[in-house]
Amino acid sequence: MSDTVPDLRMTPIAQLMQGGRWRVESMRSYTRHQLLWFTRGQGRLTVAGITRGFGVHNAAFIPAGTMHAFEITAAVYGTALFFADDPALALPDAPHHLRIRESAAQVELTALLETLQRELDGDRPARARALRQYLGLLSVWLERQLLVNDDQLAPTDAARRLAAGYAALVERDFHTPLSVSDYAAALGVTPTHLTRVCHQTCGRTASELLAERKIGEARRLLADTKLPVKDIAVQLGYRxxxxxxxxxxxxTGRAPLTFRKSG
Structure with missing residues (x-):
């Protein structure tokens, strides 16, 4: 068995806001799967075009490449686990938001995350194998909870399926000049219907979702790279x-260069 340490990172959820609240509030996606475990506070998650409130002992699994954002306050505590795709883990293909009501399941997940953190921080023998085993137990925990808890993000009706489909297309093509009308045509609906459905599922219009994704990426590029503004504009499909x-x-209330300097 490989001695390579699994590719994963853990961080307190509050630290995701380092560098500005836009880091969590802007529509974005990651190249890694992530599991969020909220242990205190409340807020709102928007994942794949669907918005739901979250509270204490909520878990959210967000696959890599899934458009999402969330609103949190300083009173929110929990853990964010980011890990690379591994077929052996049999992780879900779709996002899930679970309210974990059973205390035994809450304790089990907290203990798994704490153990993973200890293994990451240490350098004990068989560390790589231990991490893989604990990640396997984590995937089993998630699979079992999906069977017994209400899933707040499941696209169970036509509106949710349409919103999720739109969010997936936006995530794939937000860097192009495509308009809401183009996306609606690809989904076989009118722009008016698409806007109505998006407002129903996440409280935003279709154009707002698209604009938020573009601006979220613009903020990231301005803050984390040295790309000239003109290149960012081209890269994101602006005319x-x-x-x-x-x-x-x-x-945002600020010009691009002002935003970059303030970061």
Whole structure:
């Protein structure tokens, strides 16, 4: 068996806001799967076009490449686990949000996460194998909880399925000049119907979801790279740097370069 340590990272949920609240509140996706375990506080999650409130002892699994954002306060505590895809773990393909009511299941997940953190922090013999085994137990825990807990993100009706389909297309193509009308045509619905459904499932219009995803990526590129503003505008499908600057300032209250300097 390989001695390579599994590719994973754990962090307190509050630390996800380092560098600005936009880090969690902007629509975004990660290249890694993530599991969020909330142990205190409450807020709202928007995942794949569906918004739901979360509270204490809620778990959210968000697959890599899934558009999402969440609203939290300083009173929210918990753990975020990011890990690479591993077929052996048999993780879900879709996002899930579970309210864990049984105390035994709450204790079990907390203990697994604490044990994973200890293994990550230490350098004990057979560390890589231990981490793989604990991740396997984590995937079993998630599979069992999906059988007994209500899933707040499951696309159980036509509206949710349409919103999830739109969110997936936006995540795939937000860097292009495609408009809401283009996405609606690809989904076989009218722009008006798509907007109505998005507002129903997440409280945002279709155009707002698209704009939030573009601006979220713009913020990331401005904060984390040295790409010129004109290149960011082109990369995100805006028709000109001037138009990008106007849109960015209208949505954030700051010009792109001002935002970059403030970070």
């Amino acid at each position: 000109s740097p001037a138009y990008f600057t106007r849109v960015f300032q209208a949505r």
